[in-house]
Amino acid sequence: MKLLVDSGSTKADWIAIDDNGKVLFTTQTLGLNPEVLDKDQIIHRLEEKFDISHNKLKATHLFFYGAGCGTDRMKNYLNDIFQAYFLNAKITVHEDTFAAVYATTPKDEEAIVCILGTGSNCSYFDGKTLHQKVQSLGYIAMDDGSGNRFGRHLIRGYYFNTMPADLAKEFQEEYNLDADYIKHNLYKESNPNAYLATFAKFIIKHKDHPYCKKIIRKELKKFTKNYIMQYENAKDIPVHFIGSIAFYLIDDLTAILNKYDMKIGNVLRRPIDGLIAYHILNK
Helix, strand or coil: CEEEEEECCCEEEEEEECCCCCEEEEEEEECCCCCCCCHHHHHHHHHCCHHHHHHCCCCCEEEEEECCCCCHHHHHHHHHHHHHHCCCCEEEEEEHHHHHHHHHCCCCCCEEEEEECCCEEEEEECCCCEECCCCCCCCCCCCCCCHHHHHHHHHHHHHCCCCCHHHHHHHHHHCCCCHHHHHHHHHCCCCHHHHHHCCHHHHHHCCCCHHHHHHHHHHHHHHHHHCHHHCCCCCCCCEEEECHHHHHCHHHHHHHHHHCCCCEEEEECCCHHHHHHHHHHCC
């Protein structure tokens, strides 16, 4: 039994398949980002799901594609945790960009592949190898165009009284905006980046409001200039996207890329289904 996992900071999609690609079960855990979780928290999230805990000794392979796995230190850290939990499985840990590449890019084709979800990332795939010019420093310093960045904009706009009154009223009705509650989630709870990203639903819902439109265009433009334009051939090859932010803001994303003479490629909300096809072809 092979376990395929696509993990962001907010959630992780799990699919178990047999050697012929037949789906044995699917489930979802909270995100397993090793940058923000310790070993006990990761194990707890695995143990919470019966399908995972009940089948942990049956797994022969675990292919994990996750946010926060961009360095060897984090890959090794997560590998050791998984190896101790899935005792009979061969563990493979990749950063989440690999899942995005395998799900969006036809075999041997060149593309720039981006992730726009809770966090953000961008890489160039030459058809064989993944190249990355910007190493992420995490949600505080980076993540342009991501869900957590949009959440930060909305909270600041509300508290600095720059959010229009009509939006502020609805924002207050939909979320607990008590200062102590917000600070507790930002500084006391795990996954503050995922907490910030919960507010992104609001900006997507009101994406045509001038206030939200300005924030959206500003962040997507920053992502394009700071990430995509690192690659000299960005105008010559398709730019693929994975993630809920890209999926729901595809019109704004397309407009920004067109402005810079770039071609938008495949845009998928999540890569997990594409991973099944990839692993069947690459047994």
